[in-house]
Amino acid sequence: MAVQDVDTQPLLVVGAGAVARQVRSLVADLTGTPFRIVGYLDTGVPTGSMVCVPLLGGDEVLAGADTAYVIAIGNPQVRRRIDISAEAWRRHPVSLVHPSSTLDHGVVLGAGTILLPGVRIQADAHLGRHVLVNANAVVGHDCVVHNHCVLSPMAMLSGGVVVEGGAFIGAGATVLPERVIGFGATVGAGAVVTEDVPPLTRVAGVPAKRTLRR
Numbered sequence: 001m002a003v004q005d006v007d008t009q010p011l012l013v014v015g016a017g018a019v020a021r022q023v024r025s026l027v028a029d030l031t032g033t034p035f036r037i038v039g040y041l042d043t044g045v046p047t048g049s050m051v052c053v054p055l056l057g058g059d060e061v062l063a064g065a066d067t068a069y070v071i072a073i074g075n076p077q078v079r080r081r082i083d084i085s086a087e088a089w090r091r092h093p094v095s096l097v098h099p100s101s102t103l104d105h106g107v108v109l110g111a112g113t114i115l116l117p118g119v120r121i122q123a124d125a126h127l128g129r130h131v132l133v134n135a136n137a138v139v140g141h142d143c144v145v146h147n148h149c150v151l152s153p154m155a156m157l158s159g160g161v162v163v164e165g166g167a168f169i170g171a172g173a174t175v176l177p178e179r180v181i182g183f184g185a186t187v188g189a190g191a192v193v194t195e196d197v198p199p200l201t202r203v204a205g206v207p208a209k210r211t212l213r214r
Contacts, residue, residue: 010036010068011094012040039054076167079166080147098116106124110127125142132149152173154172160177173191193207
């Protein structure tokens with residue numbers, strides 16, 4: 001154990017709920033276990049939830065912790081808030097890619113981005129900071145996914161899609177080629193997006209239509 005502690009990088013996970021449990025499994029699956037999770041930071045886990053331990057406090061703990069971190073929370077707005085605070089504290093996120101995920105030629109991943117099992121990122125796609133891509137989602141060639149976005153399991157972005165910052169793509173949703181998902185928009189589970197989605201709106205259905213403002 002002492003050798004492992006020397007050879008691995010300490011890692012704080014911001015979040016202690018369901019996404020954090022997936023991140024814990026991801027880290028365990030990495031070849032050579034390059035990271036060692038030293039604790040979880042969360043103040044908003046509902047009472048009675050399954051919580052990762054040790055729980056060290058809220059995300060403000062990062063201010064005094066000279067340790068790499070990732071954000072394991074599925075709310076884009078919360079991801080953005082934590083990123084801004086961590087930047088002010090000069091903390092450094094790491095990116096995590098599950099071994100079963102595939103990245104084609106020319107893919108760029110921003111700091112803090114997480115790819116869970118079975119993700120496929122196709123050629124020349126660019127993902128920003130702290131993007132969370134859930135299991136078996138696909139990001140098509142030449143897509144641009146901006147900071148803090150969340151792609152749910154089995155979401156599909158066709159080629160050339162642009163997803164602006166803080167957007168949320170629901171489970172099994174499909175976005176057709178060259179469409180733009182606006183800043184802070186939400187695409188509902190199973191939706192098929194055939195037109196651009198304006199900022200701060202929610203769409204759902206097949207084809208996707210606006211339902212309400214966020």
